[in-house]
Amino acid sequence: MFGSSGFGNKSMFGGSNIxxxxxxxxxxxxxxxxxxxxxxxxxxxxxxxxxxxxxxxxMLACGSWDGTIRVWMFNDANTFEGKAQQxxxxxxxxxxxxEDSSKIFIACADxxxxxxxxxxxxxxxxxxxxxxxxxxxxxxxxxxxxxxxGSFDKTLRFWDxxxxxxxxxxxxxxxxxxxxxxxxxxxxxxxxxxxxxxxxYNLENGPTEVKDIESQLKFQIRCISIFKDKSNQNPAGFALxxxxxxxxxxxxxxxxxxxxxxxxxxxxxxxxxxxxEIYAVNDICFHPQHGTLVTIGSDGRYSMWDKDARTKLKTSxxxxxxxxxxxxxxxxxxxxxxxxxxxxxxxxxxxxxGSKIVIHKCIEDxxxxxxxx
Amino acid sequence: MAEExxxxxxxxxxxxxxxxxxxxxxxxxxxxxxxxxxxxxxxNVEEVVTEExxxxxxxxxxxxxxxxxxxxxxxxxxxxxxxxxxxxxxxAIGFHKVYYELLWKIISRHGFLEKYKEDERMLKxxxxxxxxxxxHAHDIYQFAISRKSLVKCAALYARWSQSVELAGxxxxxxxxxxxxxxxxxxxxxxxxxAEDALEMREMRRHLQERDxxxxxxxxxxxxxxxxxxxxxxxxxxxIVRLPSMCSDTTKKAMKFDTGNVERVNPVCKxxxxxxxxxxxxxxxxxxxxxxxxxxxxxxxxxxxxxxTTNPSITGSSTSEAAAVTIYPVSSSEFEVWTVEGSGPTKAxxxxxxxxxFKDLSFEEYAASLLPNHPSMVRATAKKLDFDETL
Numbered sequence: 001m002f003g004s005s006g007f008g009n010k011s012m013f014g015g016s017n018i019x020x021x022x023x024x025x026x027x028x029x030x031x032x033x034x035x036x037x038x039x040x041x042x043x044x045x046x047x048x049x050x051x052x053x054x055x056x057x058x059m060l061a062c063g064s065w066d067g068t069i070r071v072w073m074f075n076d077a078n079t080f081e082g083k084a085q086q087x088x089x090x091x092x093x094x095x096x097x098x099e100d101s102s103k104i105f106i107a108c109a110d111x112x113x114x115x116x117x118x119x120x121x122x123x124x125x126x127x128x129x130x131x132x133x134x135x136x137x138x139x140x141x142x143x144x145x146x147x148x149x150g151s152f153d154k155t156l157r158f159w160d161x162x163x164x165x166x167x168x169x170x171x172x173x174x175x176x177x178x179x180x181x182x183x184x185x186x187x188x189x190x191x192x193x194x195x196x197x198x199x200x201y202n203l204e205n206g207p208t209e210v211k212d213i214e215s216q217l218k219f220q221i222r223c224i225s226i227f228k229d230k231s232n233q234n235p236a237g238f239a240l241x242x243x244x245x246x247x248x249x250x251x252x253x254x255x256x257x258x259x260x261x262x263x264x265x266x267x268x269x270x271x272x273x274x275x276x277e278i279y280a281v282n283d284i285c286f287h288p289q290h291g292t293l294v295t296i297g298s299d300g301r302y303s304m305w306d307k308d309a310r311t312k313l314k315t316s317x318x319x320x321x322x323x324x325x326x327x328x329x330x331x332x333x334x335x336x337x338x339x340x341x342x343x344x345x346x347x348x349x350x351x352x353x354g355s356k357i358v359i360h361k362c363i364e365d366x367x368x369x370x371x372x373x
Numbered sequence: 374m375a376e377e378x379x380x381x382x383x384x385x386x387x388x389x390x391x392x393x394x395x396x397x398x399x400x401x402x403x404x405x406x407x408x409x410x411x412x413x414x415x416x417n418v419e420e421v422v423t424e425e426x427x428x429x430x431x432x433x434x435x436x437x438x439x440x441x442x443x444x445x446x447x448x449x450x451x452x453x454x455x456x457x458x459x460x461x462x463x464x465a466i467g468f469h470k471v472y473y474e475l476l477w478k479i480i481s482r483h484g485f486l487e488k489y490k491e492d493e494r495m496l497k498x499x500x501x502x503x504x505x506x507x508x509h510a511h512d513i514y515q516f517a518i519s520r521k522s523l524v525k526c527a528a529l530y531a532r533w534s535q536s537v538e539l540a541g542x543x544x545x546x547x548x549x550x551x552x553x554x555x556x557x558x559x560x561x562x563x564x565x566x567a568e569d570a571l572e573m574r575e576m577r578r579h580l581q582e583r584d585x586x587x588x589x590x591x592x593x594x595x596x597x598x599x600x601x602x603x604x605x606x607x608x609x610x611x612i613v614r615l616p617s618m619c620s621d622t623t624k625k626a627m628k629f630d631t632g633n634v635e636r637v638n639p640v641c642k643x644x645x646x647x648x649x650x651x652x653x654x655x656x657x658x659x660x661x662x663x664x665x666x667x668x669x670x671x672x673x674x675x676x677x678x679x680x681t682t683n684p685s686i687t688g689s690s691t692s693e694a695a696a697v698t699i700y701p702v703s704s705s706e707f708e709v710w711t712v713e714g715s716g717p718t719k720a721x722x723x724x725x726x727x728x729x730f731k732d733l734s735f736e737e738y739a740a741s742l743l744p745n746h747p748s749m750v751r752a753t754a755k756k757l758d759f760d761e762t763l
Binding site for chain 2 (some may be wrong): 046066091093109131132134152174178180193219222243244245258275276277278279280298299310342343344345347369
């Protein structure tokens with residue numbers, strides 16, 4: 001795949017040679033199987049995604065606020081090896097892999113959506129908005145394929161990739177407010193808006209709005225993630241994370257309103273100046289097999305929850321920086337999360353520049369606990 | 374490479390509190406109404422009581438009650454309440470399902486509800502079932518009334534209304550109190566006090582919601598007192614008890630929803646008891662539903678109710694006359710739920726983000742800094758020429 005790129009042994013990151021990620025010593029492996037991915041960007045990582053295709057050697061891509069996009073591949077030494085990098089002249093707000101993992105869509109804060117072809121290592125602008133592009137998702141439907149982008153310009157746009165390099169817009173949906181988060185699990189798409197409403201779309205035969213749900217959360221929505229039903233076949237609902245340290249689990253077609261609920265998370269254990277501090281929930285991911293979810297927050301912890309049993313499975317120890325984004329591999333074996341400053345305390349709060357990427361083996365941690373009777 | 378400003382390590386830290394994160398939040402723990410006795414939390418290893426022990430103890434008690442003579446029937450309910458106290462002491466936390474099953478086993482005995490339908494001590498039984506029904510308190514109390522248990526006990530309706538209010542169904546809470554009046558529950562003062570307290574708390578909630586929306590300018594318009602807006606989907610309005618309305622006995626009581634009428638029919642009409650029974654309970658599906666209702670996880674967020682002093686209610690259901698909020702008091706050894714004479718001292722919470730981010734996302738803020746964002750020092754990306762590639 002990368003043979004034609006001509007990189008060879010050329011240095012990729014910061015002038016240093018390509019090196020494998022650092023594995024923790026054996027003494028720590030028995031206690032903690034986490035390991036760091038070498039070559040994390042120098043600025044906050046906004047998005048991190050595993051490649052969608054289940055492979056023997058999964059790939060990992062991340063986009064950061066300094067416009068850096070990097071791709072790693074899991075090598076034979078069981079570490080992630082840096083493979084490619086691109087520099088975009090704007091913060092990266094979202095990325096989306098194409099289904100065969102050969103290309104990456106990039107949502108940028110400079111109002112453009114780009115396509116990075118990994119084989120040729122070239123980038124093209126494939127869509128534009130009137131405001132920063134907040135989300136991008138590749139829709140691989142039964143009858144069509146397109147790129148869905150959501151923006152702060154209050155529009156949701158769908159782009160055709162067949163006529164490149166021409167930008168072909170297939171559809172545009174005018175929204176009442178800015179797009180803050182979105183997720184796609186065909187045939188369902190959910191879009192969270194700044195007015196705390198969630199638009200639900202049916203993507204079969206084109207996007208069709210099927211529901212407009214008011215969020216159960218009182219504060220700004222920060223992330224959203226779709227989950228499947230108990231048979232793990234079809235999308236059934238979504239989980240919302242807010243800046244108030246609370247997550248809402250919402251079913252789209254709810255038979256019993258009591259199935260929808262919210263729970264608190266990512267709050268300080270001790271009092272700080274007499275107050276319990278509430279942190280933002282920065283990202284939510286569902287385990288593809290178990291159906292459990294992991295939340296990451298500005299408090300530097302990740303927590304794993306079983307939404308069906310409404311119990312918490314695990315909480316990590318606090319990390320020295322906020323956790324900004326996470327993803328679970330399609331095999332369910334790995335959880336990747338990024339550390340970095342998330343701007344929650346403004347520009348002056350950025351006291352620790354840089355970022356870290358940690359891989360955590362999660363197949364056992366996120367397994368639902370058996371019910372005792 | 375430059376030296377890292379801090380030493381990052383993935384070594385596991387000693388954080389004992391992490392294991393109990395779930396229990397730290399008061400909404401995730403449903404305490405008993407009167408708190409937990411401190412002795413019950415200081416368990417010795419040899420005194421550990423298991424689920425099987427509790428089941429066996431109840432079976433023995435029920436067998437013993439079967440052999441009681443008729444003259445000792447008044448002791449039967451007291452022994453059951455003693456068993457409940459024992460259970461709450463020995464199996465304080467984490468046995469809500471077992472407790473509900475055992476309580477259901479008690480009330481489902483033949484003739485039990487009919488025998489004690491006027492005994493106010495049954496209020497404790499219903500309260501315990503409601504508290505351990507995984508958030509289905511409304512159904513439990515409704516079932517009690519449908520079986521004509523404590524139909525005329527005003528304290529039951531007050532407790533029922535309070536539990537519904539805790540679930541956030543304020544309109545339904547009002548309906549419960551209306552049902553109390555329709556059923557001629559006594560003493561009426563309890564119903565009046567509960568109603569006043571409910572409206573007071575409702576006003577306080579509205580004021581707090583208004584205070585939290587400081588940036589919004591609400592245009593207030595005055596409306597005629599008789600043109601109050603409806604609340605919720607039903608055509609009901611807030612209860613306003615004018616002196617003239619209270620003394621007027623000729624007007625009919627407000628009607629309920631059809632669903633409520635079908636399930637809970639009043640036994641009193643025009644302030645007089647009906648000459649014959651008008652309610653016949655034949656829906657067996659309800660019984661089967663309630664038998665296993667504790668398996669349905671209806672997670673309802675609870676928050677403290679700062680009740681006004683109401684000795685009538687507390688006196689009917691508890692031996693203590695304290696009318697304050699029950700809240701957790703943490704210490705270095707264990708966490709004890711207790712009733713304090715002073716007001717609650719629960720720590721306040723605040724969001725650890727800048728105020729501007731309540732309305733503006735982090736990414737919007739970063740995008741607004743462009744092109745002067747400190748991260749933007751890179752060159753423009755190269756454009757792709759597909760024609761050249763082909």
